[in-house]
Amino acid sequence: MFWNRKKDIVLDCYTSNPFAYNLARINYGYHFIPEWWKQTPKIENISAPHEMKVTQADTIKKCPGIVTYYKTGIVIPMWCELRMMLYAKHEEKVFDGNASHDEIDITFHIADQFKRFTKEDGHSLKILSPWHIKCRESVTFTMSQPIWSQRDFMEHLHLLPGVLDFKTQTSTNLNYFIIRKDNRVELNIEPLTPMCIIHPHTDRKIVLKHHYIHDNEMFRKIMSSDFAMFNTDKNNIRFKGQMKKKKEFIEKVDKMNKEEWKV
Amino acid sequence: MTFWRKKKDIVLDCYTSNPFAYNFARINYGHHFIPEWWKQTPKEVSIKGIGTLDGESATIKKCPGLINHYKKSIIIPLWTELRLMFYAKNENKDCAYISSHDEFSLGAHPKEQFLKFSGKDGYSLKIESPWYLRCREDIQFTSTQPIWNHRDTMFHLQMLPGTLDFKTQTSPSMNYFFEKKDHRVELNIEPLTPMVMMHPMSERKVVLKHHYVDNKDTLWKVMSSDFAMFKNRGHGFRFKGQLEKKNQMIKKVDEMNKDEWKF
Numbered sequence: 001m002f003w004n005r006k007k008d009i010v011l012d013c014y015t016s017n018p019f020a021y022n023l024a025r026i027n028y029g030y031h032f033i034p035e036w037w038k039q040t041p042k043i044e045n046i047s048a049p050h051e052m053k054v055t056q057a058d059t060i061k062k063c064p065g066i067v068t069y070y071k072t073g074i075v076i077p078m079w080c081e082l083r084m085m086l087y088a089k090h091e092e093k094v095f096d097g098n099a100s101h102d103e104i105d106i107t108f109h110i111a112d113q114f115k116r117f118t119k120e121d122g123h124s125l126k127i128l129s130p131w132h133i134k135c136r137e138s139v140t141f142t143m144s145q146p147i148w149s150q151r152d153f154m155e156h157l158h159l160l161p162g163v164l165d166f167k168t169q170t171s172t173n174l175n176y177f178i179i180r181k182d183n184r185v186e187l188n189i190e191p192l193t194p195m196c197i198i199h200p201h202t203d204r205k206i207v208l209k210h211h212y213i214h215d216n217e218m219f220r221k222i223m224s225s226d227f228a229m230f231n232t233d234k235n236n237i238r239f240k241g242q243m244k245k246k247k248e249f250i251e252k253v254d255k256m257n258k259e260e261w262k263v
Numbered sequence: 264m265t266f267w268r269k270k271k272d273i274v275l276d277c278y279t280s281n282p283f284a285y286n287f288a289r290i291n292y293g294h295h296f297i298p299e300w301w302k303q304t305p306k307e308v309s310i311k312g313i314g315t316l317d318g319e320s321a322t323i324k325k326c327p328g329l330i331n332h333y334k335k336s337i338i339i340p341l342w343t344e345l346r347l348m349f350y351a352k353n354e355n356k357d358c359a360y361i362s363s364h365d366e367f368s369l370g371a372h373p374k375e376q377f378l379k380f381s382g383k384d385g386y387s388l389k390i391e392s393p394w395y396l397r398c399r400e401d402i403q404f405t406s407t408q409p410i411w412n413h414r415d416t417m418f419h420l421q422m423l424p425g426t427l428d429f430k431t432q433t434s435p436s437m438n439y440f441f442e443k444k445d446h447r448v449e450l451n452i453e454p455l456t457p458m459v460m461m462h463p464m465s466e467r468k469v470v471l472k473h474h475y476v477d478n479k480d481t482l483w484k485v486m487s488s489d490f491a492m493f494k495n496r497g498h499g500f501r502f503k504g505q506l507e508k509k510n511q512m513i514k515k516v517d518e519m520n521k522d523e524w525k526f
Contacts, residue, residue: 034380036379036380037379037380039379040377040378040379043500044375044376044378045375046373046375046376047375056500057373057375057376058376058500059375059376059377060372060376060377060380063425065406065425065426065427065436066423066425068403068425068426068427069405069424069425069426072403072405072426072464073426109323110310110320112308112310112320112322113308113320113321113322113323114304114322114323115304116300116301116303116304117298117300117301117323117411117414119414122414139466140331140335142332142335142405142407142462143328144405144407144424145424146424147421147423147424148380148423148424151380151382151385154421155418155421155442156418158410158417158418160410160411161332161407161408161410161411162326162328162329162331162332163328163331163332163334163335163462164328164331179418199405199426199462199464200464201335201462201463201464201465201466202464202465202466203402203403203464203465233319234318235318235319235320237307237319237320237321238321
């Protein structure tokens with residue numbers, strides 16, 4: 001009898017950031033199961049309000065939903081300590097970041113790009129991920145916020161979720177969303193805090209391969225939108241039909257070149 | 264001549280005895296719930312006077328991440344209009360609600376069940392789903408908050424994400440979380456607002472089948488934890504090894520009975 005085992009899906013994860021590569025790799029979710037969850041007992045005494053009796057109940061430690069959420073996910077952890085200031089409504093600035101090293105970039109999408117969502121007080125806060133992922137297969141992934149690991153700042157900082165593929169693009173940028181409040185808000189994000197969790201739309205096993213790239217400039221070019229293989233107009237907007245052309249292009253490339261990319 | 268073997272669809276049987284959910288607000292494919300604000304957003308906007316960004320810029324209307332997030336998902340929409348009140352820190356009560364009909368109920372997990380996450384001011388808010396889901400296959404689904412539809416509520420009410428299967432249990436968890444503030448917070452959630460978004464961890468197509476069940480009590484019994492086929496120690500506590508026994512039982516049941524369930 002021949003057993004046809006399902007083929008693994010390989011995600012090649014490239015970075016030129018030494019902090020991300022050495023100290024905070026994109027990794028399997030089970031490494032990031034929260035400490036508070038591990039420390040929670042399996043059973044706890046529960047006192048019902050307005051009743052004198054105390055009963056016992058299972059705790060979240062027995063909830064398969066949360067532990068499977070981590071075990072089936074891929075996590076991008078924070079690669080520095082990051083202190084953020086979200087300024088108040090009446091202030092000119094929107095936010096500031098102060099990191100433990102300079103290998104982190106924070107930018108934003110202008111409100112006009114999604115004005116009907118931002119409304120008056122909403123702002124994008126985009127943390128440029130050091131990781132670019134390449135997958136030769138057209139598998140999609142859900143990117144969501146691992147809020148079980150973000151109790152202290154989840155109220156102020158929301159990851160905008162999405163479904164991505166890593167065949168036709170390589171970016172894993174972290175698009176967060178904030179609203180300005182009447183007062184300033186200060187947040188501190190510790191290194192290795194899970195910043196996003198990615199779940200594949202497949203039951204096949206995911207294998208991560210980590211690659212360190214020395215030539216940062218060339219790396220940025222190759223991993224840029226459309227792999228820098230097509231021209232865009234003066235505003236960096238694609239010409240009509242270009243997205244389709246890019247997909248056909250990468251399909252052909254993946255058929256012809258089965259090796260890891262070199263930069 | 265080659266034979267093309269099409270991948271088998273995943274069937275998700277969706278049972279409810281709630282006439283509002285069945286007739287007006289069915290669990291459905293995500294493409295039905297793409298936000299109106301997104302549809303109204305133009306594809307490009309003019310940007311003036313923001314440094315090098317002066318000119319035309321693509322908007323979120325061109326973001327494949329958002330549209331695929333919906334197209335690849337299954338959504339449970341709200342089956343009532345819901346007004347929620349979160350009391351202030353200095354008040355005794357936690358939460359109150361008004362719904363447009365009485366086929367809706369809210370519950371809560373006691374804080375003791377997840378005290379290390381909830382902290383002093385965090386509370387569970389559990390929306391009792393009118394839907395029970397049943398899948399004969401062991402497929403995992405991520406369950407996350409459709410925050411692109413929650414612009415007005417997302418900073419006060421956050422869904423606790425997880426990964427579920429509908430072979431060994433039938434409940435699509437709708438566990439939300441809120442934190443008491445210095446002042447009261449009032450939210451209004453309109454009918455058909457997406458409340459849960461699920462993505463299958465499979466490359467196969469998911470087919471939804473909706474079933475209306477007249478016999479509410481029987482549905483509730485059969486779909487309860489462990490399908491009411493095992494005794495427990497009281498207060499929902501399983502005997503040791505019971506979870507494993509349940510999983511073996513349902514595997515055997517699914518091998519023997521290929522018909523839809525009746526109530």
